[in-house]
Structure formats: C-alpha cells, structure tokens
Amino acid sequence: MAHAARPSILPGFGLTLGYTLTYVSLLVVIPITALVLRTANLSWSEFWGIVTTARVVASYELSFGTALVAALINAVFGTLIAWVLVRYRFPGRTLVDALVDLPFALPTAVAGIALVTLYDHQGWIGRILPFSVVYKPAGIVIALTFIGLPFVVRSVQPVVESLSTRSGAEIEEAAHCLGASRGAILWRIILPELWPAIAAGFTLAFARGVGEYGSVVFIAGNMPMKTEIAPLLIITKLEEYDYPAATAIAVVMLAFSFVALLCVNAVQRFLERRLRHA
Amino acid sequence: MHSPVADTPRHLTEPAWIRWGLITVACGFLIVFLLLPLTFVLVQAFRQGLHAYLQSFSDPDATSAIRLTIIATVIALALNTVFGICAAWCIAKFSFRGKNVLITLIDLPFAVSPVVAGLVFVLLFGAGGWFGSYLRDHNVHIIFALPGIVLATTFVTLPFVARELIPMMQAQGTDEEEAARVLGASAWQMFSRVTIFNIGWSLLYGIILCSARALGEFGAVSVVSGHINGKTCTLPLHIEYLYDNYQLSAAFACASLLCLLALVTLVAKTLVGRRLRLSMEVADDVPGLVPTAVP
Numbered sequence: 001m002a003h004a005a006r007p008s009i010l011p012g013f014g015l016t017l018g019y020t021l022t023y024v025s026l027l028v029v030i031p032i033t034a035l036v037l038r039t040a041n042l043s044w045s046e047f048w049g050i051v052t053t054a055r056v057v058a059s060y061e062l063s064f065g066t067a068l069v070a071a072l073i074n075a076v077f078g079t080l081i082a083w084v085l086v087r088y089r090f091p092g093r094t095l096v097d098a099l100v101d102l103p104f105a106l107p108t109a110v111a112g113i114a115l116v117t118l119y120d121h122q123g124w125i126g127r128i129l130p131f132s133v134v135y136k137p138a139g140i141v142i143a144l145t146f147i148g149l150p151f152v153v154r155s156v157q158p159v160v161e162s163l164s165t166r167s168g169a170e171i172e173e174a175a176h177c178l179g180a181s182r183g184a185i186l187w188r189i190i191l192p193e194l195w196p197a198i199a200a201g202f203t204l205a206f207a208r209g210v211g212e213y214g215s216v217v218f219i220a221g222n223m224p225m226k227t228e229i230a231p232l233l234i235i236t237k238l239e240e241y242d243y244p245a246a247t248a249i250a251v252v253m254l255a256f257s258f259v260a261l262l263c264v265n266a267v268q269r270f271l272e273r274r275l276r277h278a
Numbered sequence: 279m280h281s282p283v284a285d286t287p288r289h290l291t292e293p294a295w296i297r298w299g300l301i302t303v304a305c306g307f308l309i310v311f312l313l314l315p316l317t318f319v320l321v322q323a324f325r326q327g328l329h330a331y332l333q334s335f336s337d338p339d340a341t342s343a344i345r346l347t348i349i350a351t352v353i354a355l356a357l358n359t360v361f362g363i364c365a366a367w368c369i370a371k372f373s374f375r376g377k378n379v380l381i382t383l384i385d386l387p388f389a390v391s392p393v394v395a396g397l398v399f400v401l402l403f404g405a406g407g408w409f410g411s412y413l414r415d416h417n418v419h420i421i422f423a424l425p426g427i428v429l430a431t432t433f434v435t436l437p438f439v440a441r442e443l444i445p446m447m448q449a450q451g452t453d454e455e456e457a458a459r460v461l462g463a464s465a466w467q468m469f470s471r472v473t474i475f476n477i478g479w480s481l482l483y484g485i486i487l488c489s490a491r492a493l494g495e496f497g498a499v500s501v502v503s504g505h506i507n508g509k510t511c512t513l514p515l516h517i518e519y520l521y522d523n524y525q526l527s528a529a530f531a532c533a534s535l536l537c538l539l540a541l542v543t544l545v546a547k548t549l550v551g552r553r554l555r556l557s558m559e560v561a562d563d564v565p566g567l568v569p570t571a572v573p
Contacts, residue, residue, distance in 0.1 A: 010455050011465035013372045016364040023361045024383050027433055031398035032386070034408060038401055077307045084304040088297050096305060098548040102312045104487070105540035105547070107494025109514040110533040113521050114315035117322065124318060125310075146311055172290050182292060211391025214496030214514070218521065231393035235501060238397065243406055250394045257389040265382060 035254065038247045050248040055224055056233065060252070063230040066137055067209030070144035071152075075202045078152025079194065085153075086160040100153050103146055108214025115143055116219040135221025140229065143215040148205030155201030159194055159271065196274075200267040207260035211253060316537060323534035326527045334531035339508045343516035343532075346427070350499075350512060351492040354432040358488055362439025363481070367473075369440075370447030371455070381444070387436045395433050396501025399426055422504030427512065430498035435488045442484035443477055446554075450476055479554040486550060490543040494536060 039047055050056065085097050103111065119126045119134050119142065126134065133139045162168060175185045213231040221227040228236075230253060237246035291297065324331055334340060365384060369377060387395065401407050403420040413420060420426045454476065458468040474481075496514040503510045511519060513532060520529035 008372060008452070009459050010371055010452060011459070011468070013368055016368040017372075017374070020361065020365040020368055020380070023364075024380070027429075027436060028383055028386055031402055031433070032390075034402050035394070035398045077304070080300060081304045081308065084300050087291065088301055090298075090301050092305075094548070096308060098544050099308055099312055101544055101547060102316060102540065105490045105543040106316070107496060107514050107536045107540070109496040109517050110319060110494070110536050110540075111315060113517065113529055113533060114319045117526070118315055118318050124314065142311075146315070149311065169290060176289050182289075207389055211389075211394065212497075213391065213393050213500070218518075231391050231497065234393050234397060238400065238501065241406070243401070246397060247401065250391075250397050253391055253394055257391065257394075258386075261382065261385055261389040265378075265385070 032254070035247060036251060038243075039251050042244055042248065046244070047248050050245050051252055055228070056230075056245075056249055058225045059228050059230040059233045059249075062137060062140070062227065063210050066140040066229075067144055067148075067206050067212075070141050070148055070209050071202050071206035073141070073145050074148045074152045074205045075198055078149055078201060078205075079156050079198055081149075082153045082156035082160050086157060086164055100150050103148075103150050108147070108212070109218075111146055111215040112143065112218035115139075115146065115215065119219065134219055135223075135227060137227060139219040139221070140216050140227065143219050144209040144212060147212050147215055148209050151204035151208065152198065152201030155204065156194055156197045159197040163190060163193055196267050196271050200264050200271065203260055203264050203267070207257060207264075210256065316540075319530055319533050319537050322527070322530035325530075330527055331531050331534075334528040335535075337528070339511065339519075340513075340516060340528075340532060342508045343511045343513045344535075346424070346511070347493060347513040349424070350427050350431045351489055353428050354435050354492045355485065355489050357432050358435055359439050359481075359485060361436070362441075362443055362484060363477075365440040366443030366447050366477075370444050371452050384437050384440050387433055392434055392495065392497025393501055396430050396498040399429050399433070399502055421502050422506065422510060424510070426502035427499050427510065430502045431492050431495050434495050434498050435492045438488035438491065439481065439484035442480045442487070446477055446480040479550055479557055483547070483550045483554055486543055486546050490540065493539060 042050070081100065085093065085100075116134055116139070117123050119129070119139060121127065121132060121134075126132070133142060163171075171189060172185055175189055180188070211231060213229070213235075216229055217232055220229060220232070222232055230249060234246045234249050234253075237243075237249065292300075335344075365380075368374075369381065400421055403409055403413060403426065405414070405421075407421075420429070454472050455468055458472045463471070494514055495512075496518075499512055500515060500518075503512065503515055505511060505515060505519070507516075507519060513536060517529050517532045517536075520526075520532065
C-alpha cells in the first residue's frame with residue numbers, strides 16, 4: 001500500500017476534495033440531517049408514543065424478524081455456495097458464479113412480481129407446495145432471501161480464495177500431517193477463518209432486508225399488524241400526510257442502518273488487514 | 279491466487295460424494311431462488327404470443343415510462359461518475375484527517391432503506407417540507423416531478439463508482455502519476471494519459487453496477503414520483519401499476535425488458551470483472567481488494 005507523501009506533487013487535491021465534500025453534503029448530509037431535525041419538532045414522549053404504537057411495533061418486528069431469518073438462511077447457503085464455487089470444479093461453474101449477482105442486477109419490482117406469481121397457488125412452485133406462502137411472513141422471507149444472497153457469497157468468496165492459495169493450503173497440509181481428519185480441518189481451521197466474512201455478509205444481507213421494499217410489497221399482502229413491513233408503513237403514513245409518524249419511524253430505521261454500516265466497516269477493515277498479512 | 283483447485287491433492291479435499299452432494303445443494307438453491315424467477319418472467323412475458331408482447335410497448339404510458347427511466351439513469355450516472363472519480367482521487371491519492379468519516383458518509387446510501395431515501399427528499403422539497411412553500415411560490419416542481427426522481431435515483435446510486443475506484447486507486451499508489459508530473463505533464467495530461475488508463479476497467483465496472491441499480495430503482499422513486507401515469511412513472515413503477523390493475527402479461531412484458539437488461543449487466547459484469555482481476559494482479563498483488571465484497 002503506497003501512501004502519498006504529505007506535501008504531494010499531485011494536483012487537484014483541493015478541487016476534488018472540495019467537490020466531494022459539497023456533493024456529499026448536498027445529497028447525503030443535509031437531507032439526512034433534515035430528517036433527524038424534523039423529529040426534533042416532536043417531544044421525546046410524542047416520539048416514543050409514535051414508535052411504540054402497536055402497529056409500528058408489529059411492523060418493526062415483522063421487518064427485523066423476517067430479515068433475520070432470511071439473513072440466517074443466506075449465511076448458511078451463501079457460505080456453502082462460496083465454498084463450492086472456489087474449491088470445486090464442475091461444468092457450468094462460471095455461469096453459476098455470474099448468476100449469483102442476479103439480485104443485484106434485477107430490479108426489485110421485477111423480482112417482486114416474479115416471486116408472487118411463482119409462489120401463488122397457480123404458480124410453478126406454489127402449485128407443488130403443500131402450504132401457502134404468499135401474503136404471509138414466509139413469503140417475505142423468500143423475497144428477502146432472494147435479495148440478500150449475493151451479499152454473503154461475495155463477502156465469503158475472497159476469503160475462501162485467499163485460503164486456497166499456496167500459503168493457505170500449507171496450513172491445511174500441516175493439519176493433515178498432524179493427523180487431523182478432513183472434518184476437523186474444516187471445522188477447526190477453515191471455518192474460524194471464515195467467521196468475520198460470514199458476519200459481514202450476514203450484516204449486509206440483514207440490513208438490506210430490513211429496509212427492502214420493492215421485492216417485498218408484492219408478496220407480503222400488506223395487512224396492518226400482520227404482513228405490513230416498516231418501509232411500507234412509512235409510505236402509508238406519508239400518504240396520509242402524517243409526516244411526524246413517517247419521520248419518527250424512518251429515524252429509528254436510519255439509526256439501525258448506521259449501526260449496521262459501522263459494524264460492516266469495522267469487520268471489513270479487520271479482514272483487509274488480516275488478508276494483507278496472510 | 280488462481281485455480282488452486284485443479285491441482286489440489288486428494289487428501290486436501292472432500293470425498294467425491296460429499297463434493298458432488300454440496301455442488302448439488304448449492305446449484306439447487308440457486309436454481310430455485312434465482313434462476314426460476316428469471317425464467318418465469320421471460321415465459322410469462324411471451325405467453326400470449328409475440329404480438330401481444332410487442333403491443334405492450336406501443337402503449338404511450340409504457341414509452342413515456344421507458345423515456346423517463348432512461349433520462350433519470352443518464353443524469354444520475356453522469357453525476358455519480360464525475361463524483362466517483364473526484365472522491366476516489368482525493369481519498370486514494372492523498373492523506374487527510376477525517377477520511378474514514380467521509381468514506382462512511384459515501385457508503386451511507388447503501389445502508390439506508392430506499393423508502394427513507396425517498397422520504398428525506400419529500401421532507402426537504404415536498405408540500406410540507408423545508409423549502410416547500412418557497413418552491414410553491416416560485417412554481418418549481420421537484421417532488422412528483424422529474425427533478426425529484428433524478429435526486430432519489432442519484433442518492434441511491436451515489437456510492438457505486440466511488441466504491442469501485444477507491445480500492446483500485448489505493449492499490450495502484452501514486453508512483454505513476456508522480457512520474458508523469460516530474461516529467462512535465464500538465465494535470466490534464468497526467469489524468470487523461472495515466473490515471474484514466476489505469477482505472478479504466480474498474481470505472482466501467484462501477485458504471486455498470488450504477489446503471490443497473492438506477493434503471494431498476496423502485497422504493498425511493500416510488501416515494502417521490504407521485505405515480506402520475508404517462509408523466510412521472512418510471513418503468514418499475516409502470517410495472518407495479520400494470521400488476522395492480524391485473525394486466526399481467528403487459529406487466530411481465532415490461533419486466534422482461536428489465537430482465538434482459540439485467541442479463542446484459544451480468545454478462546458485462548463478468549467480462550469486465552475478469553479483466554479487472556487480471557489488471558489488478560499485474561498492478562499489485564494485494565489479495566482481498568478484488569471489488570466483490572460490496573455490491
């Protein structure tokens with residue numbers, strides 16, 4: 001890693017930094033601050049009253065709960081997929097690797113109408129399933145699993161790759177020579193190396209799932225208290241011109257996003273440092 | 279760091295039945311969760327024949343939605359590309375205090391719910407917002423009009439280009455640009471002949487990701503657009519409108535258009551990603567900086 005010497009001969013520092021700061025201030029800092037200041041119009045008890053209404057609490061529980069389940073599913077299968085893609089060779093591997101990014105590339109509304117029609121009682125999958133998932137929390141979990149999968153795969157994949165380099169393989173070789181079974185190597189040597197990356201991917205998928213709107217609204221059913229996610233409740237409040245409620249619900253979600261982002265950044269910095277040492 | 283597996287000795291991998299078992303589980307999961315929805319959209323779109331398919335696009339509301347989506351995407355893309363290059367330049371090539379705070383702020387749009395992203399602009403420019411009465415007096419329309427849609431799209435796609443460029447430029451260091459300057463290149467010559475050449479592939483990678491997201495943004499745009507058919511509906515919103523009005527085949531026809539774009543994105547992403555890995559390995563053998571961790 002090269003670092004610029006302090007008195008750099010490279011041009012453009014003032015200009016680019018000034019432009020960057022202005023742009024970020026106008027588009028991110030000022031709008032987000034406006035949102036937070038907007039809740040300052042409310043007294044603490046008013047704010048607390050809004051965010052603890054039964055309907056709001058139900059929407060938080062639903063959003064966080066379904067996002068958690070989906071992120072857990074993705075943590076398991078995403079890690080498995082990352083492992084398979086790096087360590088095994090099979091026909092069509094490159095194609096499968098490219099397919100993993102589909103949820104990033106496919107607009108959420110398209111995913112939404114595809115999933116709801118697919119899992120509908122007449123759809124390809126809904127017809128086979130013995131129970132209905134559409135307009136139920138299970139449907140939301142399906143949509144969020146779709147959305148979150150690439151986060152885990154793409155976080156874990158580079159770490160598995162770095163374990164598969166010559167120096168990484170030496171550790172496995174040593175463990176094997178010392179008599180460890182393959183299972184013990186996977187469980188006690190490889191998995192501990194993967195945990196931080198799995199955690200980062202899990203948090204990204206979880207954070208994305210909590211805020212997700214487009215792919216969920218179609219399959220959720222949007223019944224208050226039952227299948228109404230928090231982002232949808234914000235839109236409902238906004239359409240009723242209930243700005244204080246919309247703002248209060250949004251600030252709680254914003255605080256959560258911020259914490260999630262800080263966690264991910266910390267883990268990623270940790271990972272980068274360790275990968276560089278490896 | 280590549281293809282370590284082809285020559286993996288047998289004692290360092292799993293027995294064949296476990297290997298193939300895991301491959302089957304992984305591929306099965308991907309087929310059910312990703313491939314099936316994709317194929318389903320394409321099949322549904324053509325279910326009533328090619329004629330009905332093409333008919334869906336001759337609807338003036340659909341053409342206006344396509345036009346609006348393209349306009350918003352082009353503006354957001356242009357703004358965020360210039361921003362991304364500027365941000366990456368000052369962050370990667372210079373050291374200053376508060377750099378990590380700045381990077382976190384750039385990342386913030388990734389973490390914020392799209393609905394919250396739309397809401398902040400309604401609170402600023404909407405009827406009851408900070409600038410609401412001023413804008414109404416001067417007859418400027420931002421919310422429920424094109425500027426609001428552009429703002430929301432730009433906000434949501436802000437980090438993509440910068441996020442790709444920063445690690446790339448950091449890994450490359452400052453030697454080549456310094457050499458160019460010492461040899462008497464002007465700032466523009468240095469940028470156009472050294473920097474752009476070095477960051478080309480990751481810039482393209484960022485642009486691909488940014489445009490894919492901009493074309494498909496739904497939540498943020500949904501909040502600021504007002505859903506006026508033929509006027510402020512982007513293509514994803516038009517799909518929602520068609521779906522809600524039981525025009526399923528038209529909805530899937532429009533959806534298939536976005537699906538095709540997504541497929542093009544995936545192919546371009548894979549090709550560019552491969553070039554990027556190659557150029558990175560040549561430039562600097564820093565593992566872990568391959569830009570795949572963050573979308």
